Amino acid sequence: MNKPLRRVAIFCGLLVLALLVRVNWVQFVEGDQLKNDPHNRRVAIERYSTPRGNIIVDGKAVTGSTTTDSGDFKYKRTYKNGKMWAPVTGYASQAFDANQLEKLNDGILTGTDDRLFFSRTVDMFTGGKQKGGDVVTTLNAKAQKAAFDGLGNQKGAVAAINPETGAILALASTPSYDPSSFAGMSNKDAEAYNALQKKNDPDEPMLNRALRQTYPPGSTFKVVTASAALENGLYNGVDTKTNSPLPYTLPDTSGIELKNEGNIPCKDATLREALRWSCNTVFGKISADLGNKKMKAEAEKFGFNDPGINTPVRASESIFPEDNRPQNAMAGIGQASNRATPLQMAMVASAVANGGKLMKPYMVDQLVAQNLNVVQQHTPQEMSRPLSPENAQKVQSIMETVVKNGTGTNAQIPGVTVGGKTGTAQHGENNKDNPYAWFISYAKTDKGTPVAVAVVIEGSDTLRDDIAGGKLAAPVAKRVMEAVLEGQK
Amino acid sequence: MSSSTTNTTTIGTIGAPSRRNTELAMLVFAVLIPVFAYINVGLAKDGSVPAGVLGYSLGLGLLAAVAHLVVRKWAPYADPLMLPISTLLNGLGLIFIWRLDQEHSLGKAMAPNQLMWSTFGVALFLGILIFLKDHRVLQRYTYISMVVALVLLVAPVFFPGVNGAKIWITIPGLGSLQPGEFAKIIIAIFFAGYLMVKRDALALASRRFMGLYLPRGRDLGPILVIWALSLMILVFETDLGTSLLFFGLFVVMLYVATERTSWIVFGLLLSAGGAVAVATFESHVQIRVHNWLNPLELSNGGVTETAQAMYSFGSGGILGSGLGQGYSRLIQGIAPKSDYILATVGEEVGLAGLMAILLLYGLLIERGIRTALAARDPFGKLLAIGLSGAFALQVFVVAGGVTGLIPLTGMTMPFLAQGGSSVIANWALVAILLRISDTARRPAPAPAPSTDAEMTQVVRP
Numbered sequence: 001m002n003k004p005l006r007r008v009a010i011f012c013g014l015l016v017l018a019l020l021v022r023v024n025w026v027q028f029v030e031g032d033q034l035k036n037d038p039h040n041r042r043v044a045i046e047r048y049s050t051p052r053g054n055i056i057v058d059g060k061a062v063t064g065s066t067t068t069d070s071g072d073f074k075y076k077r078t079y080k081n082g083k084m085w086a087p088v089t090g091y092a093s094q095a096f097d098a099n100q101l102e103k104l105n106d107g108i109l110t111g112t113d114d115r116l117f118f119s120r121t122v123d124m125f126t127g128g129k130q131k132g133g134d135v136v137t138t139l140n141a142k143a144q145k146a147a148f149d150g151l152g153n154q155k156g157a158v159a160a161i162n163p164e165t166g167a168i169l170a171l172a173s174t175p176s177y178d179p180s181s182f183a184g185m186s187n188k189d190a191e192a193y194n195a196l197q198k199k200n201d202p203d204e205p206m207l208n209r210a211l212r213q214t215y216p217p218g219s220t221f222k223v224v225t226a227s228a229a230l231e232n233g234l235y236n237g238v239d240t241k242t243n244s245p246l247p248y249t250l251p252d253t254s255g256i257e258l259k260n261e262g263n264i265p266c267k268d269a270t271l272r273e274a275l276r277w278s279c280n281t282v283f284g285k286i287s288a289d290l291g292n293k294k295m296k297a298e299a300e301k302f303g304f305n306d307p308g309i310n311t312p313v314r315a316s317e318s319i320f321p322e323d324n325r326p327q328n329a330m331a332g333i334g335q336a337s338n339r340a341t342p343l344q345m346a347m348v349a350s351a352v353a354n355g356g357k358l359m360k361p362y363m364v365d366q367l368v369a370q371n372l373n374v375v376q377q378h379t380p381q382e383m384s385r386p387l388s389p390e391n392a393q394k395v396q397s398i399m400e401t402v403v404k405n406g407t408g409t410n411a412q413i414p415g416v417t418v419g420g421k422t423g424t425a426q427h428g429e430n431n432k433d434n435p436y437a438w439f440i441s442y443a444k445t446d447k448g449t450p451v452a453v454a455v456v457i458e459g460s461d462t463l464r465d466d467i468a469g470g471k472l473a474a475p476v477a478k479r480v481m482e483a484v485l486e487g488q489k
Numbered sequence: 490m491s492s493s494t495t496n497t498t499t500i501g502t503i504g505a506p507s508r509r510n511t512e513l514a515m516l517v518f519a520v521l522i523p524v525f526a527y528i529n530v531g532l533a534k535d536g537s538v539p540a541g542v543l544g545y546s547l548g549l550g551l552l553a554a555v556a557h558l559v560v561r562k563w564a565p566y567a568d569p570l571m572l573p574i575s576t577l578l579n580g581l582g583l584i585f586i587w588r589l590d591q592e593h594s595l596g597k598a599m600a601p602n603q604l605m606w607s608t609f610g611v612a613l614f615l616g617i618l619i620f621l622k623d624h625r626v627l628q629r630y631t632y633i634s635m636v637v638a639l640v641l642l643v644a645p646v647f648f649p650g651v652n653g654a655k656i657w658i659t660i661p662g663l664g665s666l667q668p669g670e671f672a673k674i675i676i677a678i679f680f681a682g683y684l685m686v687k688r689d690a691l692a693l694a695s696r697r698f699m700g701l702y703l704p705r706g707r708d709l710g711p712i713l714v715i716w717a718l719s720l721m722i723l724v725f726e727t728d729l730g731t732s733l734l735f736f737g738l739f740v741v742m743l744y745v746a747t748e749r750t751s752w753i754v755f756g757l758l759l760s761a762g763g764a765v766a767v768a769t770f771e772s773h774v775q776i777r778v779h780n781w782l783n784p785l786e787l788s789n790g791g792v793t794e795t796a797q798a799m800y801s802f803g804s805g806g807i808l809g810s811g812l813g814q815g816y817s818r819l820i821q822g823i824a825p826k827s828d829y830i831l832a833t834v835g836e837e838v839g840l841a842g843l844m845a846i847l848l849l850y851g852l853l854i855e856r857g858i859r860t861a862l863a864a865r866d867p868f869g870k871l872l873a874i875g876l877s878g879a880f881a882l883q884v885f886v887v888a889g890g891v892t893g894l895i896p897l898t899g900m901t902m903p904f905l906a907q908g909g910s911s912v913i914a915n916w917a918l919v920a921i922l923l924r925i926s927d928t929a930r931r932p933a934p935a936p937a938p939s940t941d942a943e944m945t946q947v948v949r950p
Contacts, residue, residue: 001745001746001748001867001870001871002862003748004744004745004748005745005858005861005862005870005874006862007744008741008744008745008858008874008878009855009858009859009862012851012854012855012858012877012878012881013851013855015881015882015884015885016847016848016850016851016854016881016884016885018885018889018894019847019884019885019888019889019892019894020844020847020848022889022892022893022894023802023835023840023843023844023847023892024840024844026799026802026803026835026892026893027802027803027805027806027807027835027839027840027843028806028807028840030803031802031803031804031805031806031807031840032803032806033803034799034800034802034803034804035800035803035804035806037785037800037803039785039787039792039796039800040800040803040804041792041800041816041819042800042804042816042819045816
């Protein structure tokens with residue numbers, strides 16, 4: 001009977017071996033994944049076991065922590081002026097996990113990040129409690145306030161960038177929400193959270209429009225089309241005639257006319273005049289003449305069709321479509337399937353303002369350990385060069401004309417050179433929904449170009465013409481630029 | 490003489506060392522480790538050495554000492570590792586249960602009761618060693634065992650189920666009993682006795698077909714009866730674990746008794762067929778399988794126990810959170826102290842600690858099989874392999890279920906998990922194995938001096 005006994009012994013050994021392999025799999029191979037699973041309550045317990053690190057703007061924390069008595073959790077997140085900062089901070093809730101900076105930098109804020117290993121070890125020996133580190137943002141409190149107040153009760157978003165570095169200065173989205181309202185885990189928090197969900201509030205207050213919503217960019221996209229014309233040598237200058245007819249018929253169609261807004265002097269206009277008056281006919285024709293491939297290539301240099309723009313909060317992908325000739329002509333004036341986030345359009349303005357060099361947008365400058373050691377410092381990075389310096393000068397000059405005596409006069413700031421472009425994007429079938437009012441601009445002083453901004457306002461019924469961008473959005477952009485310039489003095 | 494002591498397959502027959510001192514040394518560790526663990530939990534939870542530590546260490550020490558002395562006196566040649574391993578696992582189990590008692594969300598304290606049951610278990614262990622002089626006595630009770638085992642297996646059907654499984658006998662005022670744990674031992678006795686008698690018939694009277702020896706139709710009877718019985722357990726008591734255990738046990742013992750691989754093939758075919766058949770109409774089996782395949786799935790927006798156990802294991806990582814510092818209390822519901830106790834082990838002492846515990850089980854199982862190898866009588870061999878095999882299957886089914894290797898079944902981890910029946914039955918199981926190993930290793934009585942030998946001696950002047 002010993003032979004089968006030995007085999008049974010081997011079989012039992014294999015059973016134990018299978019168990020050993022399995023526990024290695026669960027605890028080692030899948031261990032970290034299970035440990036950090038959002039449904040694993042330990043994540044939240046640890047997150048709120050110590051006062052959480054803060055998110056810093058202009059040297060001051062916009063977040064805080066307070067003690068609670070809610071079961072497993074010792075602390076709860078608080079926010080200062082939460083509605084204004086929500087698009088930057090995101091939320092951290094005991095019951096509903098976290099998102100955006102709160103989530104992406106959770107390791108630093110909670111104090112469990114590997115980069116804090118040293119200070120944690122020191123804490124262990126000195127008997128200090130584990131503490132979270134801080135996330136220092138690039139945001140400008142005054143610009144953010146100007147943006148948030150400027151949007152007021154309207155639905156819309158603002159993104160402002162420092163063109164020279166790519167640092168994000170303002171990121172506002174309205175209507176907004178106060179992340180404090182559901183930071184805990186009581187029934188009240190749950191009610192507040194549910195009320196903010198899309199199904200209960202069609203205005204989607206929790207949507208970060210500045211980064212995560214794409215809109216048809218409308219006429220503001222003409223800046224990209226003008227850049228494409230210059231970069232591809234379609235015209236040698238911004239003041240040469242563009243040889244464009246009026247009326248202009250879309251290519252490959254049986255006489256569908258591309259119309260301008262009102263009776264404006266677009267026949268054979270120069271690029272300067274065409275941008276000043278926002279001529280659909282001229283830019284539609286440019287796009288058609290260059291063709292879809294070249295237009296797409298230029299748009300991509302500005303950051304379109306890139307799904308990985310991480311600020312570190314990931315921006316939605318802006319789209320310049322691959323399309324047929326008439327659709328491509330429409331895309332050239334920011335319509336058709338052309339979609340852009342407010343951040344994307346701020347990047348367009350900033351690339352032009354920065355001499356054609358697009359800097360990678362970012363909003364976290366430093367990660368700082370509790371002992372004030374900097375564990376990570378962002379260095380500005382060049383993302384691409386959509387324009388040569390000479391062509392950038394030319395585009396700047398025509399954008400400045402728009403503000404000086406074109407559709408964007410509402411953005412003028414005395415003593416400061418401002419370049420901009422208005423836009424009013426149609427949306428809905430047959431333009432039946434309210435249009436989006438756009439304005440993109442930058443401000444330049446003798447000290448440099450400190451700010452580029454994009455504003456979008458989901459418009460009201462009253463304004464359907466191209467003035468909407470200049471009337472609704474330009475004043476907001478102006479306030480943001482002024483706030484940044486004021487801080488420079 | 491020296492050659493027989495180094496023989497690895499049959500433990501030496503003459504003059505083999507008793508190994509009692511080895512056992513004593515091991516027992517010291519087996520008592521000290523849980524005592525340290527106890528202190529560790531207290532320091533982690535309250536920052537102070539728990540008040541009960543003296544009582545606990547004296548109690549565990551006393552149990553171990555008495556057990557050791559009884560083994561020394563009544564089973565001096567018994568295997569030296571089984572008692573220390575059982576003591577260590579039981580001691581650690583008490584600590585983990587006490588540790589979970591500190592979590593108020595998990596209900597009333599269970600460690601004091603578990604300590605009481607452990608004492609009863611050790612008492613039964615001592616009783617078996619003292620009064621069961623020879624395991625072959627059990628052979629006389631083959632058919633009585635069968636009846637008792639059947640009664641124990643069927644009885645829970647007549648009692649209300651607890652948490653979806655009918656594996657309990659509830660005696661009002663006294664508490665409840667899990668008869669399956671005892672049936673495991675008794676049915677091993679029955680199989681051993683039955684197979685010892687029938688093995689030749691089963692092994693030899695067979696036809697060869699496609700390389701396999703097929704048993705005669707009438708010899709197939711017993712295996713089909715056991716198969717039907719285990720399926721009935723599954724259907725009427727909704728107890729996947731016990732069902733698997735009995736059928737597996739039977740197949741293993743049949744294989745050992747007859748040395749015919751065809752039994753294994755038959756066994757696998759029958760169990761696979763039965764499992765598929767039952768799974769198609771038994772919803773609770775389907776739920777178990779579904780949870781096994783999707784361990785992290787939310788149920789009604791909430792995290793399931795299965796998922797909580799997985800999170801426990803994952804959060805423990807390689808070294809664990811430290812005793813008393815984990816959050817296995819998040820495994821709410823019915824069984825954090827019994828079925829899911831391994832999750833607490835995995836979280837608090839980590840992969841390293843859990844592997845150590847699993848290896849202890851492995852060692853105990855292999856010592857049991859070694860006893861079977863060493864046993865000199867077929868009944869002893871069959872009984873030892875039956876008991877070790879049942880123990881191995883139970884460990885695999887429970888640990889595999891909790892870690893997500895196989896679908897979860899409602900059984901308890903021997904010695905470690907909370908549960909009176911389990912701990913008492915397993916001490917009895919170890920006692921019988923020790924008795925068999927003592928008989929196996931006991932030196933044969935010295936042969937009487939032969940007068941013939943003297944006469945043929947060549948005498949040189």
